[in-house]
Amino acid sequence: MMLGVLLARQGVNVTVLEKHADFLRDFRGDTVHPSTLEILDQIELLSEFEKLPHNKVRHLGVHIGDRLQEVVDFRGLRPFDYLAFVPQWDFLDLLADFGQRFENFDLRMQHKAEELIIEDGKCVGIRSESPEGPVEFRARVTVACDGRYSALREQAGLKVKEFGAPMDVLWFKVPRSEDHPDETFAIVGAGHMMILLNRSDYWQAAYIVPKGADSELRKTPIGEFRRSVESVAHFLDDETGIPASWDDVKTLEVRVDRLEKWHMPGLLVIGDAAHAMSPVGGVGINLAIQDAVAAANKLGPALLRQEDVPEEVLALIQSRRILPTKIVQWFQIQAQKRVISAALSNRETPPSLPGWLRFLLRFRFVRNIPARFIGYGIRRERVDSER
Ligand SMILES: Cc1cc2nc3c(=O)[nH]c(=O)nc-3n(C[C@H](O)[C@H](O)[C@H](O)COP(=O)(O)OP(=O)(O)OC[C@H]3O[C@@H](n4cnc5c(N)ncnc54)[C@H](O)[C@@H]3O)c2cc1C
Structure with a gap:
């Protein structure tokens, strides 16, 4: 949705397919991090976002042993010193409404992407199923953002590396x-x-x-x-x-995986479809949005020139996003192994934080370190296109 909105805002003709009739789904994460707030600010959507029902969370703690230890502290960070918790459907509705302001934005609800159209080794669009029957969409670039159980990435034959989760x-x-x-x-x-x-x-x-x-x-x-x-x-x-x-x-069902290659001619894969994220740190939504911004920055200009988008441009998007993805997933896997697995498997001894760590965590600048990593991430994307 974010990629669709950003491309439409640049003047590109874009169609977004969503298989459901609305966004009212189970809880799938409501954490909107400072990196995403920055993007909303850049596209002048922040004040409308702030009207949505939300809570601002400025610090996060862990109850370990018999004490509550503050571990993550956003206070003092700029430009945003909080995480916003917003129901995901409200956030998606906001983006969808924003998209509708552009006549070149076409959101098709209840359109399930069924099959990539591949001609001469190149993806040239999608066959979809809708309440009115099958619909075919031809596109110069198709982007698969169909989430952690992506069927499209499988059809494209892209190799997945699984990391497992305990x-x-x-x-x-x-x-x-x-x-x-x-x-x-x-x-x-x-x-x-x-x-x-x-x-x-x-x-x-x-x-x-x-598990x-x-x-x-x-x-x-x-x-x-x-x-x-x-x-x-x-x-x-x-x-x-x-x-x-x-x-x-x-x-x-927690899974952590990553595609080795996020593209083939005419097709790019982003978000959870390219890299399913563990819920550790609540970063999945925000990382998917960073992918969308990087993709819009690179795809928009080429599409506006009415040129075919060579696979090298798609590869550039992956090479921009691969490092932050790898680093965040590495931390998630370490947290899963060292903290979660250890806590779940040891029923005898209650876990505790080492004294030196408790001492360090007394200082806000120390608690700011994980906050900056979780909240702003690595290699922050900026919307660099004009409206
Ligand atoms: C229970 C749960 C809790 C989570 N908690 C957090 C959290 O607290 N914070 C956080 O940042 N992340 C959290 N995550 C992860 C987060 O939801 C994902 O990382 C993020 O949503 C990925 O965004 P995405 O756009 O790539 O995929 P999704 O958000 O999964 O979006 C994929 C979209 O594609 C649609 N779709 C799928 N297949 C098709 C098709 N064939 N045709 C058309 N449409 C299709 C789906 O309906 C969906 O709307 C959680 C995930 C779950 C499941």
Whole structure:
């Protein structure tokens, strides 16, 4: 959606296909980081974004042992000193409405991309399925951004490198009351881990389970699950009866992978389709948006010249985005191995932070380091095209 909007804004004719009828989906991450806020500012959409229902989070903590340790601190960072938590559907609706201001932006909902049209080894468009029947789109460049289960990347025969993940995540909501903590934080204990995002009147909770454990867990009564949640986060009250059934608990199958090559003639792959991200750090949306900006900066001028876009231009987009992707995924994999795996597998000894680290984390400039990495990332993209 972001790439479509950025190209349309430059004057390129662009069609965005979305298989669903709307963006109202389960929780898929609501974190809009400073790197994305900067992009919204550059396209003069920030003030409208700020009208959406959102919370600003300025620091993040970990409840480890019996203390809450602040670990990530955005205060003092410029130009944005917070993460914005915004329902993803509101954010996507905002972008879609923005796109509609350009007559060359064509958003087709309920259009499922079914098949790449390949002629003489080059992708020249997409066959899609819509409520009115099959529709064919011809394009000088096709961009696959169909997410972590991308069927298009498979059709293109692009090789995937899988990195694996030791956990899956169960997402659900629980009511939040006045006497609950104010922070957004993680709880790490012997054999368990949970993340609680403060969304004013409710908690968006992430309960981390060992990979594949979800199907066995779902055979037990939901009350048992509520009690194990309460045993980790003592202030949550099992009496609320929420989540009321397993239908209210959504499983995120965590995967981390990356395409070796993100392109073939006429086709570029970006976002989760090119590199499925672990939820560690909540960076997936923001990295996908950075890909979109890099792609729009390179594709727009070539498309406006009405030229064919050579594969070398597509390769340039990958080479611009590959380093930040590799670095972020490396950190995610290390966190999965060293923190999450270790916490989940050790049911005897509660984990603790070493004294030297606790000492260092007393200083805000130290807590600013992970905040800068998570919030602004590496190789920040800038919208360099005129409206
Ligand atoms: C439960 C969960 C929690 C997450 N939490 C966070 C978080 O807190 N913070 C964060 O930054 N990231 C989070 N992520 C990751 C984040 O959602 C992704 O990294 C990000 O959305 C990737 O963006 P994308 O545009 O590449 O793919 P997606 O957001 O997956 O978008 C793909 C789109 O393509 C559509 N589509 C798929 N196939 C087709 C087709 N054949 N034809 C037409 N349309 C199609 C889909 O409906 C979807 O709208 C989470 C993911 C999940 C699943």
